[in-house]
Amino acid sequence: QVQLLESGGRLAQVGGSLRLSCAASGRSFSNSAMGWFRQAPGKEREFVCAINWNSGTTLYTDSVKGRATISRDNAKNTVYLQLDRLAPEDTAVYYCAAQAFGTWASVESWRYWGQGTPVTVSS
Secondary structure (H helix, E strand, O other): OOEEEEEOOOEEEOOOOEEEEEEEEOOOOOOOOEEEEEEOOOOOOEEEEEEOOOOOOEEEOHHHOOOEEEEEEOOOOEEEEEEOOOOHHHOEEEEEEEEEOOOOOOHHHEEEEOOOEEEEEEO
């Protein structure tokens, strides 16, 4: 059974940083794109960033460009999201996704999803 397990979500301060991890099990995603989405209260799930199988290509949504870094360790079957200069608008449940068939920024393109890890940014 394929599982994506996110971790690292917490209460953080405005201007601070956090690092989210997503560990996959049940199969290897070393040949697949992986990504991060988030869903704020009362809003639809939105694309944050994604990375291709060999880390050669990354894509970020405009609101996190320059503040976010996605990376992966294929040996650990894990993808990471480093998010700096946190703002209240970053408050959301963050979801890991794996194996995209189509546009990375589209929720419908991704086959596997984690359960999410909550991030709250407070001043």
